[in-house]
Amino acid sequence: MKQGFRQSMAWLHTWAGLLLGWLLYLIFVTGTAGYLDTEIDRWMRPEAPAASTNVDSASAAQTGVAWLRREVSNGRRWSLSLPADRNSPYLYLFWQDADGVRDNTRIDLATGEPFTVRDTGGGQTLYQMHWRLHYLPGSITDWLISLATLFMLVAMVTGIIVHKKIFKDFFTFRSGKGQRSWLDAHNALSVLTMPFQLMITYSGLIFMMFSCMPLIINAVYGFDDGSRDRFFDEAFPSSAVGAPAGKPAELIKLAGPLAEARRRWGSDGISRLSVHHPGDANARIRLRGPDARQPMGDPPELVFDGRTGELLAAYGPETTVIDATRDAFLGLHEGLFAGPFVRVLYLVSGLLGTGMVATGLVLWTVKRREKLAKTRSGSPRGLVLVERLNIGTVVGLPVGIAAYFWANRLLPPDFVGRAAWEVHAMFIAWALMLTHAAARPRARAWIEQLWIAAAAFALVPMVNALTTDRHLLNSLPAGDWIMAGFDLAMLGIGLATAAAALFVGRRIATANPARLKSAFDHFSPEEART
Amino acid sequence: MTVWLPLVAALLACAGMLLLALAMDRHRKQLLPRAGRVSRPYRATLRSAALTLLALSLLASARQWGAAIGVVGWFGLLTIGALVMLAWLAALGARRHQPARRSHNG
Numbered sequence: 001m002k003q004g005f006r007q008s009m010a011w012l013h014t015w016a017g018l019l020l021g022w023l024l025y026l027i028f029v030t031g032t033a034g035y036l037d038t039e040i041d042r043w044m045r046p047e048a049p050a051a052s053t054n055v056d057s058a059s060a061a062q063t064g065v066a067w068l069r070r071e072v073s074n075g076r077r078w079s080l081s082l083p084a085d086r087n088s089p090y091l092y093l094f095w096q097d098a099d100g101v102r103d104n105t106r107i108d109l110a111t112g113e114p115f116t117v118r119d120t121g122g123g124q125t126l127y128q129m130h131w132r133l134h135y136l137p138g139s140i141t142d143w144l145i146s147l148a149t150l151f152m153l154v155a156m157v158t159g160i161i162v163h164k165k166i167f168k169d170f171f172t173f174r175s176g177k178g179q180r181s182w183l184d185a186h187n188a189l190s191v192l193t194m195p196f197q198l199m200i201t202y203s204g205l206i207f208m209m210f211s212c213m214p215l216i217i218n219a220v221y222g223f224d225d226g227s228r229d230r231f232f233d234e235a236f237p238s239s240a241v242g243a244p245a246g247k248p249a250e251l252i253k254l255a256g257p258l259a260e261a262r263r264r265w266g267s268d269g270i271s272r273l274s275v276h277h278p279g280d281a282n283a284r285i286r287l288r289g290p291d292a293r294q295p296m297g298d299p300p301e302l303v304f305d306g307r308t309g310e311l312l313a314a315y316g317p318e319t320t321v322i323d324a325t326r327d328a329f330l331g332l333h334e335g336l337f338a339g340p341f342v343r344v345l346y347l348v349s350g351l352l353g354t355g356m357v358a359t360g361l362v363l364w365t366v367k368r369r370e371k372l373a374k375t376r377s378g379s380p381r382g383l384v385l386v387e388r389l390n391i392g393t394v395v396g397l398p399v400g401i402a403a404y405f406w407a408n409r410l411l412p413p414d415f416v417g418r419a420a421w422e423v424h425a426m427f428i429a430w431a432l433m434l435t436h437a438a439a440r441p442r443a444r445a446w447i448e449q450l451w452i453a454a455a456a457f458a459l460v461p462m463v464n465a466l467t468t469d470r471h472l473l474n475s476l477p478a479g480d481w482i483m484a485g486f487d488l489a490m491l492g493i494g495l496a497t498a499a500a501a502l503f504v505g506r507r508i509a510t511a512n513p514a515r516l517k518s519a520f521d522h523f524s525p526e527e528a529r530t
Numbered sequence: 531m532t533v534w535l536p537l538v539a540a541l542l543a544c545a546g547m548l549l550l551a552l553a554m555d556r557h558r559k560q561l562l563p564r565a566g567r568v569s570r571p572y573r574a575t576l577r578s579a580a581l582t583l584l585a586l587s588l589l590a591s592a593r594q595w596g597a598a599i600g601v602v603g604w605f606g607l608l609t610i611g612a613l614v615m616l617a618w619l620a621a622l623g624a625r626r627h628q629p630a631r632r633s634h635n636g
Contacts, residue, residue: 345606
């Protein structure tokens with residue numbers, strides 16, 4: 001088989017993109033939602049008090065430790081994630097008790113007591129599907145995600161090679177021209193966001209590098225069971241805290257270490273505090289400095305003796321070049337450093353990337369359909385399968401996410417396994433949408449699903465209004481921008497989807513009948529089955 | 531940190547993209563139907579002016595967010611600028627496909 005370089009690249013682009021396209025779509029959707037993870041968290045926990053940002057981190061730490069001293073005095077380890085900004089809006093405590101059992105709670109700084117919230121997966125569970133998927137063990141998902149990321153990079157690079165007129169067509173979108181329009185849209189979405197897409201895909205691979213290239217570790221550290229642990233211990237040394245002495249000793253007051261940390265990092269600079277073996281002679285207090293203000297570099301850390309209060313070690317933010325490079329890529333990927341404006345840019349780039357995957361998937365079917373309609377030979381089975389999966393995923397997955405939000409509001413508070421059922425609701429809704437896509441004629445399936453999605457999203461603010469007090473009529477006057485923003489965003493997505501449904505409906509109604517025949521009826525699923 | 535500086539950076543990015551489009555014959559015709567083809571030196575001038583605006587946008591981003599995050603934000607702004615331009619040109623293109631209606635209005 002002899003063919004040009006560009007043809008082989010085009011082939012690779014087509015199939016690398018298609019094969020894991022639906023998985024990539026899920027990764028893009030959940031990853032984009034992840035840029036608003038804590039905002040979604042807060043909407044999904046409407047009982048939570050106002051966020052305690054702009055507080056003095058040292059006094060927040062005192063409040064948390066006071067609670068832990070009282071409630072978990074004989075714990076093995078206490079950790080406090082201190083409220084700082086959107087990334088950590090609350091004082092969050094997690095600990096291991098004397099038996100090593102882990103637990104956690106959030107503290108209302110106004111009362112110094114935990115606040116109870118509904119059992120929910122929140123924005124974090126949604127965001128974690130970005131790299132953990134769901135229902136599958138990590139050993140499988142690591143490989144799936146690595147493979148999908150690798151395919152994505154291949155699709156990016158081959159796409160750039162195949163695209164002949166990157167600069168000439170830079171601003172080009174010709175609407176109403178079938179395949180041409182889909183190609184224009186796919187090109188525009190990919191080219192205009194290329195720096196972001198290359199960064200996000202390459203850094204995604206860096207996230208997965210220990211899964212993608214496990215043998216490199218084995219080559220140096222051996223193949224035995226402990227080899228990976230030895231590697232991680234050496235590559236990412238954690239400040240050693242040692243074993244407990246077994247002799248009880250009073251834990252010092254934290255004012256001293258906190259004052260030292262405050263002197264170094266400022267009043268809002270402490271991001272995390274942990275106490276190892278509280279009440280033991282070998283107690284250690286670790287304080288971590290400002291997090292996520294720059295894409296690069298681990299935060300600095302201070303370690304104090306918990307009995308004497310002596311400063312034992314201070315780790316600076318400096319790292320090796322290799323470590324800093326990795327941190328920079330991971331930091332760019334997560335965008336934790338992004339303030340509101342840059343966060344919006346991340347969000348837009350993520351949405352456009354989602355559109356890039358979706359248009360690529362649709363383009364495959366449009367091309368194949370036109371080719372089949374022209375030659376009137378060949379099996380349409382693959383085409384029908386891809387078309388149905390496209391509808392049920394491109395529209396169906398977002399409907400699933402809307403169902404996740406509905407479940408958050410509608411499941412009773414004492415429902416057993418509530419958080420798990422929120423996720424089940426999402427996947428059940430998605431499965432229903434896939435079934436619907438398989439059962440209905442293609443054009444109808446698109447329109448109907450778009451209308452379902454429009455209703456599912458646009459009604460979220462209403463479901464919120466019927467089940468909580470923090471609805472738009474209250475949140476808008478109160479300037480509660482997290483709740484109002486979420487509701488308005490849902491309304492916006494709903495309206496945009498309704499507009500899309502109207503547009504598709506009108507397109508089909510006004511299309512030239514002959515073309516309509518070839519485009520929509522020629523390959524019905526019934527025909528494909530025979 | 532100011533509110534207007536990111537907006538200035540965004541506007542500079544849009545303006546830069548507009549000049550880049552004006553330097554391309556196809557889009558020049560869409561934006562300025564009565565203007566003729568652009569001469570080579572004029573095209574070069576347009577492009578340098580465009581690059582200057584984009585560079586100023588980078589400067590504004592860097593001033594707002596610092597060098598490291600400024601570059602990240604600037605890439606996002608370039609995307610927005612190009613997207614605005616693409617949407618505008620697509621709208622112009624769609625309008626050109628309906629010449630009858632247009633002559634009624636004019």
